[in-house]
Amino acid sequence: MLAKLEMLLALAKEQHFGRAAHSLGITQPTLSAGIRQLEEQLGVKLVQRGSRFGGLTPEGQRALVWARQIVGDSRRLRDEMRFSKEGLSGHLRLAAIPTALTWAARLTSHFTEKHPNVSFTVLSRSSIDILAMLENLDIDAGITYLDNEPLGRVAAASLYRERYVVICPADHALAIRRRLTWSDLSGVRLCLLTPDMQNRRIINRNFMEAGVEPAALVESNSTIVLVSHVVEGGFATILPTDLARFLAVGRDLALVPVADGAFVPTVGLVALHHEPYTPVFEALQKMARSIADPS
Structure with missing residues (x-):
């Protein structure tokens, strides 16, 4: 049954029979047969079927909870036994x-x-x-x-x-400052992480509490892209101190600390x-x- 529960996990994740089978390294007919066998063993319908995958039934959703627990416990048991031996x-x-x-x-x-x-x-x-x-x-x-x-x-x-610094070119107007507040960044040309990133939501919160609307002219989900815009386009960006120091090594950039906001994550x-x-x-x-x- 354990292998069939792994199939259910893969299907729930991929939401597609073909992709789920590929992720497991098996054929789609093998996956379909395994799911049907699991349904027969449990005595309930787990998957809504039509011309394509139609989602899990309510029983399938409940089985998914158990499948995650059983498969997770099985993997931990395997790791525990390996530790006792190796x-x-x-x-x-x-x-x-x-x-x-x-x-x-x-x-x-x-x-x-x-x-x-x-x-x-x-x-x-x-x-x-x-x-x-x-x-x-x-x-x-x-x-x-x-x-x-x-x-x-x-x-x-x-x-x-997580505390923050502004990264800017060495000749930027902010580079001579020893410390900045969030309100000091009003009107500054910024490149920031995209809003789906929690870091950006925290930064937005700090700006909001300072009464500032950030001028984010470039957004990216890559910190490399952000620092590249600082180097190539004269932008400024805001990143956690440790990461900023790493990305600025060997570049003619200034790192200026930003005062803590009301919340330091x-x-x-x-x-x-x-x-x-x-x-x-x-x-x-x-x-x-x-x-x-x-x-």
Whole structure:
């Protein structure tokens, strides 16, 4: 039954028989047969079928909840047994918000140095995507905001408080300033992350509280694109301090701190709340706490 529950998870995620089959490395007829067999075993119809996938039935939605729990427990059991035989080993899938990628690298680098038999896949995703990927068992953990928007029932370990700097060309009018307020940025040509990014929503909140409408002439979901516009077009952008320092290395740019707004968000490591946790994830939580910035 476990393999058939994996099929249900893939179908619920992809919303398409062909794509779900491809993600599992099986044929579409094999997937369809597996879903029908699962329906026969459970005695209910799980999937609305027509000329194409029509969604899950109410029973299918309920079965999906159980499928995620059973498949997740099965994977954790496998990891637990591997630990008892091999020690800390295996592969972890981690997704991080774009503004926390330097911290993701810091965490995974420290971890693999101490535990060389553990490997990582690190993805850049929005905070909304990270929660969906955790729920769908597509990742083992995420790095995201902890206290700005609802997270649901997760285990969390704080890494740092997100504070901001303005990145601008060295000859920009703002470059000579030692510190800026949000109101100082009124009318400045800005390039910012897109509104679907939680970082942008936090920045908008700080602008709103300062009574300023930001002049965001360029928006992108890539921090590389933002800094490229600063270099090529004389724009200014606003990014978290750690990431800004990394992206500005070797470029003729100025970094000017922005005074804290009314809200300073916390970023940290999250995973679905399941006990017991695997030894690998417990070790990852411990590492996150050891490298956390207490300020």
